[in-house]
Amino acid sequence: MSPKPSLALLLAAAHVPIAAQTQRPNIVYIMTDDHTAQMMSCYDTRFVSTPNLDRIAADGVRFTHSFVANSLSGPSRACMLTGKHSHKNGFTNNEHGIFDGSQQTMPKLLRAAGYETCLIGKWHLVSTPTGFDHWEILPAQGDYYNPVFIHMDGRHVVDSGYVTRLITDKAIAWLDKHTATVPEGSPEGASKPFALFIHHKACHRAWLPDLDDIRLYEDTTFPLPPEFHDDYATREAAAKTEMEIGKDMDIVYDTKMFVSHEATPATRLSSSYERMIGRLSPAERKRYDDFYVPLSQRFYQEWGTDYNFLPRQSQSSVDGSRDAKLLEWKYQRYMRDYAKVVHALDQEVGRVLDYLEAKGLLDNTLVVYTSDQGFYMGEHGWFDKRFMYEESLSTPLVMRLPKGYERRGIIDEMVQNIDYAPTFLALAGAPIPKDIQGVSLLPLLKGKAATKADKQAIRNWRDAIYYHYYEYPAEHDVRRHYGIRTDRYKLIHFYGHDVNAWELFDLKNDPHELHNLYGQPAYDKLQRQLHRQLEALQIQYDDPQR
Ligand code: SGN
Numbered sequence: 001m002s003p004k005p006s007l008a009l010l011l012a013a014a015h016v017p018i019a020a021q022t023q024r025p026n027i028v029y030i031m032t033d034d035h036t037a038q039m040m041s042c043y044d045t046r047f048v049s050t051p052n053l054d055r056i057a058a059d060g061v062r063f064t065h066s067f068v069a070n071s072l073s074g075p076s077r078a079c080m081l082t083g084k085h086s087h088k089n090g091f092t093n094n095e096h097g098i099f100d101g102s103q104q105t106m107p108k109l110l111r112a113a114g115y116e117t118c119l120i121g122k123w124h125l126v127s128t129p130t131g132f133d134h135w136e137i138l139p140a141q142g143d144y145y146n147p148v149f150i151h152m153d154g155r156h157v158v159d160s161g162y163v164t165r166l167i168t169d170k171a172i173a174w175l176d177k178h179t180a181t182v183p184e185g186s187p188e189g190a191s192k193p194f195a196l197f198i199h200h201k202a203c204h205r206a207w208l209p210d211l212d213d214i215r216l217y218e219d220t221t222f223p224l225p226p227e228f229h230d231d232y233a234t235r236e237a238a239a240k241t242e243m244e245i246g247k248d249m250d251i252v253y254d255t256k257m258f259v260s261h262e263a264t265p266a267t268r269l270s271s272s273y274e275r276m277i278g279r280l281s282p283a284e285r286k287r288y289d290d291f292y293v294p295l296s297q298r299f300y301q302e303w304g305t306d307y308n309f310l311p312r313q314s315q316s317s318v319d320g321s322r323d324a325k326l327l328e329w330k331y332q333r334y335m336r337d338y339a340k341v342v343h344a345l346d347q348e349v350g351r352v353l354d355y356l357e358a359k360g361l362l363d364n365t366l367v368v369y370t371s372d373q374g375f376y377m378g379e380h381g382w383f384d385k386r387f388m389y390e391e392s393l394s395t396p397l398v399m400r401l402p403k404g405y406e407r408r409g410i411i412d413e414m415v416q417n418i419d420y421a422p423t424f425l426a427l428a429g430a431p432i433p434k435d436i437q438g439v440s441l442l443p444l445l446k447g448k449a450a451t452k453a454d455k456q457a458i459r460n461w462r463d464a465i466y467y468h469y470y471e472y473p474a475e476h477d478v479r480r481h482y483g484i485r486t487d488r489y490k491l492i493h494f495y496g497h498d499v500n501a502w503e504l505f506d507l508k509n510d511p512h513e514l515h516n517l518y519g520q521p522a523y524d525k526l527q528r529q530l531h532r533q534l535e536a537l538q539i540q541y542d543d544p545q546r
Pocket residue numbers: 033034072073074094124141204205206269372384385475476
């Protein structure tokens with residue numbers, strides 16, 4: 001009978017360098033939903049204060065050119081898990097996708113390299129999670145109030161409380177349990193290194209705050225973004241969407257103008273709204289209503305109960321007109337509720353950092369804070385995401401680095417969410433499979449410890465990223481498109497159904513992407529060059545859509 005191989009031997013077989021085995025860093029990956037960099041004070045000081053998120057950036061690094069590959073929840077999650085673009089991991093859109101959990105994923109590879117893996121929170125990939133030693137997930141989008149969690153044994157259990165706090169409680173409870181158990185004969189002299197994935201529901205629509213935070217930001221008047229009154233000239237697909245604050249934001253569901261079922265005019269999403277707040281206990285509901293009902297009564301007194309949606313022209317309404325005032329009023333409500341939701345998120349991230357610090361784990365842990373994509377906070381008059389324009393192509397990314405990684409401050413190389421998988425594998429000392437399309441970010445994180453090869457990797461860093469969005473026909477009506485972004489320019493092709501349009505932007509001279517330069521003779525040479533670069537990327541990533 002052959003003796004059982006030790007863990008050390010197994011790790012060696014997994015190509016983990018022996019020296020690294022004693023102190024391999026832990027990974028805490030915190031991914032929120034729809035949290036955009038404009039609403040994070042280390043990126044943008046105009047709107048909110050996020051001291052705990054800023055702490056990660058201040059102690060570590062902040063990426064200023066961090067992008068997603070497909071600006072939507074499920075697809076982003078699949079890119080993160082696999083390190084591959086949507087056409088390779090198979091999960092191209094939320095509406096028809098079921099993630100193939102039998103494929104190679106980063107959590108599975110980390111596990112094979114000796115990590116313990118745990119996932120808590122939003123999953124959104126339809127199939128059952130694979131590659132995690134422990135998971136507890138929200139069904140689909142999940143709920144803010146007293147949410148259901150699905151357990152590994154299939155039970156659906158309702159927990160009392162606010163979702164952001166509950167997800168953190170569960171993550172910390174898992175850490176407690178994990179750090180208390182040291183496997184016998186562990187070569188690391190402690191429990192296994194871990195990779196903990198904390199996936200928040202916040203701050204997804206409809207931005208329902210913790211009752212403790214419900215009155216925050218009520219005295220704040222948020223400045224309008226410069227391109228709030230965009231008229232979408234020269235951008236056909238932008239003009240065709242349904243994500244305008246004026247025209248498409250629901251007065252009941254989104255801005256919460258609800259008195260009672262009987263006393264409130266019904267909208268398309270009223271019953272969804274009633275279901276969401278119907279989850280509150282009577283005492284909780286009273287606290288909720290004490291705040292929103294008087295506001296709603298005042299709203300309907302002022303604007304009338306026939307109010308439904310503003311017309312398209314509201315975007316460019318004359319200052320002081322009824323439509324213009326109502327549009328701005330909706331914007332302020334949207335911003336305030338979103339800001340409240342971010343507040344709880346910031347506090348709960350602080351709680352995780354404090355926990356790691358108290359346990360002496362912080363210095364040997366890579367803490368990543370990011371979102372599944374960016375979001376529009378009134379830019380172009382919009383909410384939601386999906387487009388390859390800057391606000392939703394970008395996603396916040398800050399990291400607190402484990403010891404040995406000395407880089408601090410801003411990193412401005414272009415990075416993408418397909419890079420997380422190879423980064424975590426490299427950090428664990430595990431090999432990066434050839435079919436992974438992202439690249440490890442470790443060379444950017446080493447600072448003084450960078451080797452010759454790292455410096456070479458930085459010199460040869462990618463000069464463009466590739467993007468492909470597929471979910472159409474679907475909610476918000478964003479047409480399918482793919483494109484390329486370089487450090488200065490962007491070329492996008494909207495295709496299929498009723499549109500076949502190219503757009504070209506000069507991000508330096510037109511940072512708000514209002515002037516589509518495609519087809520203008522002065523840009524002919526640049527246009528041809530970008531087409532070539534785009535095609536080269538489609539070949540490199542093997543995207544059949546060309
Ligand atoms: C829901 C929202 C949409 C949102 C998608 C995708 N509608 O369908 O506004 O774009 O999720 O978001 S709602 O009426 O249900 O709130 S994602 O982040 O999960 O991709």
